[in-house]
Amino acid sequence: MNQAPPAFTRLLLIWLTPEPFKETYLGDLEEEFHLVARARGYRNACWWYRSQLVLSILPMQQLRSRTNPIGKHCTILFVAIAALACTTPLKDASVPFYIIEHSLILLAAFATGYVCTFVFACKNFLVPTTIATTIVLFALYVRGEREEILWLLPFTVLAILAGLLTFRSVGGQHIPARSWLG
Amino acid sequence: MTNVQELKESDLLVLCSILHLGDNAYGVTIKKQIEEIAGRVVSTASIYLSLSRLDSNNLVNTTIGDATPERGGRRKTYYRLTAKGERQVKIAINSWIAMIVPIAKKWELL
Numbered sequence: 001m002n003q004a005p006p007a008f009t010r011l012l013l014i015w016l017t018p019e020p021f022k023e024t025y026l027g028d029l030e031e032e033f034h035l036v037a038r039a040r041g042y043r044n045a046c047w048w049y050r051s052q053l054v055l056s057i058l059p060m061q062q063l064r065s066r067t068n069p070i071g072k073h074c075t076i077l078f079v080a081i082a083a084l085a086c087t088t089p090l091k092d093a094s095v096p097f098y099i100i101e102h103s104l105i106l107l108a109a110f111a112t113g114y115v116c117t118f119v120f121a122c123k124n125f126l127v128p129t130t131i132a133t134t135i136v137l138f139a140l141y142v143r144g145e146r147e148e149i150l151w152l153l154p155f156t157v158l159a160i161l162a163g164l165l166t167f168r169s170v171g172g173q174h175i176p177a178r179s180w181l182g
Numbered sequence: 183m184t185n186v187q188e189l190k191e192s193d194l195l196v197l198c199s200i201l202h203l204g205d206n207a208y209g210v211t212i213k214k215q216i217e218e219i220a221g222r223v224v225s226t227a228s229i230y231l232s233l234s235r236l237d238s239n240n241l242v243n244t245t246i247g248d249a250t251p252e253r254g255g256r257r258k259t260y261y262r263l264t265a266k267g268e269r270q271v272k273i274a275i276n277s278w279i280a281m282i283v284p285i286a287k288k289w290e291l292l
Contacts, residue, residue: 024208028258031252032210055228
């Protein structure tokens with residue numbers, strides 16, 4: 001009987017695990033897989049192994065970001081692209097529609113910043129949020145859409161405030177406000 | 183320098199289980215120790231996240247072990263507490279004792 005862990009799951013785990021932890025983490029999972037197989041059978045062990053893949057996603061992304069110093073620059077790039085892509089305001093729309101539209105633009109930029117904070121090594125949520133909103137405002141200014149900027153300003157302030165509230169590192173350690181306020 | 187306030191509870195559990203395990207502290211045994219003694223269900227990945235934090239704060243150091251067939255030919259990484267790590271555990275335990283003993287006396291548990 002084949003006692004190896006499911007091959008495809010193992011491949012995904014190899015891809016997911018950052019290099020410094022690859023050998024030891026995958027070795028640990030394989031050792032545990034054999035322990036589970038002896039105790040509960042091969043089929044249960046396979047399901048246990050697959051569950052470890054799901055449980056590994058967030059911690060391994062956090063580990064990756066801890067070991068990836070260029071991640072912050074990637075975050076800024078991603079947020080900039082996302083923010084520019086969002087900057088396509090509709091013409092001649094009614095006032096409520098403007099509010100909904102601009103809320104969605106900032107929400108998209110904000111969500112992208114949040115995802116990038118986890119995926120890459122950005123130290124906090126504030127930086128991508130601020131960059132995203134600044135780029136949206138700058139793009140509107142360049143395009144001569146001054147009214148749009150006025151509508152967006154309150155949302156920008158709200159987004160930056162939300163960024164401040166979620167000001168924490170991806171490693172799980174809080175960064176005290178005094179350390180960046182100087 | 184890391185002070186005791188910055189240590190997460192999960193990091194402290196990992197430090198304590200490394201102390202318990204002595205020379206045999208690696209991912210699988212640390213996880214088993216936490217599950218058996220602390221009664222917590224933890225994932226191996228979260229153990230490694232804690233270990234990475236502790237390693238970057240110089241609270242643990244690592245040695246590479248031998249490869250075994252049940253690990254698919256992969257080597258183990260053993261963890262040991264550094265002097266700084268031991269100091270942190272002592273500080274944490276002392277502060278817990280200072281917190282808990284008066285309550286235990288008040289409730290006549292001691």
